[in-house]
Amino acid sequence: MSDLETTTQPDASSTALITSIIEDLFSYSTIRRRRILEYYFFPDAVLTSPVMSTEGVLNIQYVYTVWQALNRQEPTITNIVFDGRTAVVHLTQHLSPCIFPRFVRLQVPAITTLHFRETERDSGLLKIYKQEDSWTVEGLIQSVPLVSFWYNHVLRVVMGKLVTTTGDLLDAAFTHARRMSLRGREIQRVGRDMAVENMERLEKYRTSLHENYIDGVRGREECYIQELDVPYREDHPDLIDGTIDLED
Structure with missing residues (x-):
């Protein structure tokens, strides 16, 4: 079979076929x-990596060569x-290039x-139309012994301390x-309570x-009436406690 027949939910057989293809x-x-x-790639398939890009099955084959x-050594699939x-x-x-000694290995x-995509619409047959190869900077650093030691035991430690100190x-x-924000809100609350309390005191003071x-006005009126009443009694001694003594 030259095409991969599978569904969007791969079963055990399609998974085994994919594993065999890879x-x-x-x-x-x-x-x-x-x-x-030849069988599982489209003729115009594309291969890309961080350093190159090529198109066509024949060119992809040259890249693998x-x-x-x-x-x-073959790559290890994990x-x-x-x-x-x-x-x-x-x-x-x-x-491990062949021109170097065998112990030189990264x-x-x-x-x-x-x-993958279908060879034809609704055919259910899949082929590879693009391959993307990628690797991380960390992976490249870890592959070099001296650089990886410096990276793990110096750079990472220093950066870790720098980040934690900054944090x-x-x-x-x-x-x-x-x-400070909580203290400011507390001061604002106390000030508001004091303002309300002072307003209440001021209202009580104004009422009092x-x-x-x-x-005071009533007292002055009463005193004024009493002052007017005293001369009148002195001029009318016969007026006693609001009564007039009539002689026989």
Whole structure:
């Protein structure tokens, strides 16, 4: 079968077929790899990586030939994930050019993503139309012994302390700002309560002042009446306690 027949929810058989395709694609057997490229790749398939891009099955085959010359050992496939349209392959490349001694070897973690599409609409037959090879900067650094030691034991440690120290300072600043905000709200609440209390006291004082004023006015009126009444009694001694003594 030259096409991959599967659904969007792959079963065990399609998963096994995908695994077989990927293993043959990355094998150092020219016959097995060529069969995969001819039968399971579109003729105009594209291969991309961080450093290059090419189109066409024949050019992709040339790329694999060069890559094989740079590595004495086949890449090690560590995990394959297939969702019915995309296969993500986690692998380790063993960089060991033939022109160098065998002990010169770099292990670089890499990820290859294979994109599938139907050969015809609603046919259910899939082929690969794009291959994306990628690797991380960390993976490249970890592959070099001296650089990886410096990266793990110096750079990471220093950056970790720098970030944690910065975080400590920011946390202290945020905590202080939060406390200041709470203190400001508390002062505002106390000031508002004092203002309300003073307004209530002022209202009571104004009411008391008004009452005292009314009492004072009434007292002056009573005193004025009494002052007017005393001369009248002196001029009329016969007026006793509001009565007139009539002589016989």
